[in-house]
Amino acid sequence: MISCKIETVTFDDVSHMGVVLLTEKDGRRVLPVWVGLFEAQAILFRLQNSYFPRPLTHDLLKNCIERLNGQVEYILINRIENNTFYAQIHIKHNNNKIVIDSRPSDAIALAVRVETPIYVEEKLFETNGVDKEEFLKEQREKLYKLYLEATEEDEEKTKH
Amino acid sequence: MISCKIETVTFDDVSHMGVVLLTEKDGRRVLPVWVGLFEAQAILFRLQNSYFPRPLTHDLLKNCIERLNGQVEYILINRIENNTFYAQIHIKHNNNKIVIDSRPSDAIALAVRVETPIYVEEKLFETNGVDKEEFLKEQREKLYKLYLEATEEDEEKTKH
Numbered sequence: 001m002i003s004c005k006i007e008t009v010t011f012d013d014v015s016h017m018g019v020v021l022l023t024e025k026d027g028r029r030v031l032p033v034w035v036g037l038f039e040a041q042a043i044l045f046r047l048q049n050s051y052f053p054r055p056l057t058h059d060l061l062k063n064c065i066e067r068l069n070g071q072v073e074y075i076l077i078n079r080i081e082n083n084t085f086y087a088q089i090h091i092k093h094n095n096n097k098i099v100i101d102s103r104p105s106d107a108i109a110l111a112v113r114v115e116t117p118i119y120v121e122e123k124l125f126e127t128n129g130v131d132k133e134e135f136l137k138e139q140r141e142k143l144y145k146l147y148l149e150a151t152e153e154d155e156e157k158t159k160h
Numbered sequence: 161m162i163s164c165k166i167e168t169v170t171f172d173d174v175s176h177m178g179v180v181l182l183t184e185k186d187g188r189r190v191l192p193v194w195v196g197l198f199e200a201q202a203i204l205f206r207l208q209n210s211y212f213p214r215p216l217t218h219d220l221l222k223n224c225i226e227r228l229n230g231q232v233e234y235i236l237i238n239r240i241e242n243n244t245f246y247a248q249i250h251i252k253h254n255n256n257k258i259v260i261d262s263r264p265s266d267a268i269a270l271a272v273r274v275e276t277p278i279y280v281e282e283k284l285f286e287t288n289g290v291d292k293e294e295f296l297k298e299q300r301e302k303l304y305k306l307y308l309e310a311t312e313e314d315e316e317k318t319k320h
Contacts, residue, residue: 038198039217054244054263057199061221067258068228068251084214091228098227103214 001076001119004031006108007132009044010139011037013146018043020108021135022077022120029129031120033077033085039105046112058109065114069093074117075107080124161236161279164191166268167292169204170299171197173306178203180268181295182237182280189289191280193237193245199265206272218269225274229253234277235267240284 007021007030018040022031035043042058044050055063065072071092079086087107089100102110111118167181167190178200182191195203202218204210215223225232231252239246247267249260262270271278 054246055261055266056263057217057221057266060260060262060266061217061224063260064221064225064230064249064251065228067260068225068230068253070224070228086214089224091224093228100220100223100227101215102220103216106215106217106220 002027002122002125004118004120006043006047006112006118009040009047011040012139012142014142018105020105021132022118023132024120024125024129027125028132029125030132030135031077031125031129032135033104033108035103035105035108039103039109042109043105043112046109058106058113061106061110062113065091070098072110072114072116073097074119075102075111076119076121077104077107077124078121080128085124162187162282162285164278164280166203166207166272166278169200169207171200172299172302174302178265180265181292182278183292184280184285184289187285188292189285190292190295191237191285191289192295193264193268195263195265195268199263199269202269203265203272206269218266218273221266221270222273225251225270230258232270232274232276233257234279235262235271236279236281237264237267237284238281240288245284 002024004022004024007023010019012019018035018037020033020035020043022033042056073090073092075087075089077085077087085104087102087104089102089107089110091098091100108118162184164182164184167183170179172179178195178197180193180195180203182193202216233250233252235247235249237245237247245264247262247264249262249267249270251258251260268278
């Protein structure tokens with residue numbers, strides 16, 4: 001298990017999804033995890049310390065676990081199957097250990113709220129990890145391409 | 161407390177929000193509860209028995225509560241303040257009763273998953289309840305107005 005931190009959360013304009021970029025601590029590789037837009041927002045809100053007067057869904061999840069005497073120990077992104085990442089939430093409950101199946105997005109949105117470690121199985125970095133600088137460069141190029149396309153479209157419109 | 165059922169979930173094109181319409185059992189009044197689009201979807205998916213291979217956020221919430229020996233007894237929409245509805249999730253846990261503060265949307269999305277009663281405080285129907293037929297008529301008129309506007313816009317575009 002590799003301990004990871006969230007490098008950044010970006011939005012992929014091609015797939016219309018969010019991307020959570022997990023960096024291995026003391027490493028150069030990142031693991032891009034595609035997540036729904038809503039879940040990306042839920043992660044970002046917490047990272048940016050955005051304040052909401054009412055509990056959002058993942059705040060409610062945190063509150064329920066804590067009120068039922070559960071203590072989230074860590075989350076683990078443990079496997080990939082048909083391009084889908086799987087995760088587990090590891091909870092301590094009255095001296096028992098409970099493992100709950102979760103999408104990585106929900107597990108990460110919970111982890112940032114309970115301030116618990118985020119782990120990734122080593123093999124996932126081997127199969128899906130990418131060089132951090134390479135990935136960020138690619139993202140910038142994609143954005144630049146979209147910008148050029150949008151500019152061309154604007155010019156077309158002005159002509160008519 | 162009035163026992164309610166979900167009459168329908170619609171989308172309000174003016175506010176760009178979802179509306180959960182709660183009907184009092186054996187009554188003619190409905191209580192429209194405005195909710196986020198994501199939460200409206202989460203409620204609809206369950207009502208339509210949509211199948212997803214991975215647990216959605218409210219499925220995860222249900223799983224966590226159940227795995228921690230919690231049993232949702234009912235949810236209650238109990239008050240309104242500054243146009244915001246408040247709700248509570250009532251959970252039985254090892255012979256204790258736990259009440260957890262929630263947005264109505266999350267509470268309802270959970271209730272439809274654990275098949276638990278949805279209650280609304282009587283006073284909310286008095287202040288915010290509306291006649292069911294009146295409300296549905298208004299919604300239809302709004303939709304028709306939007307349809308006319310869209311048709312006019314299309315005609316304008318065709319002219320140019």
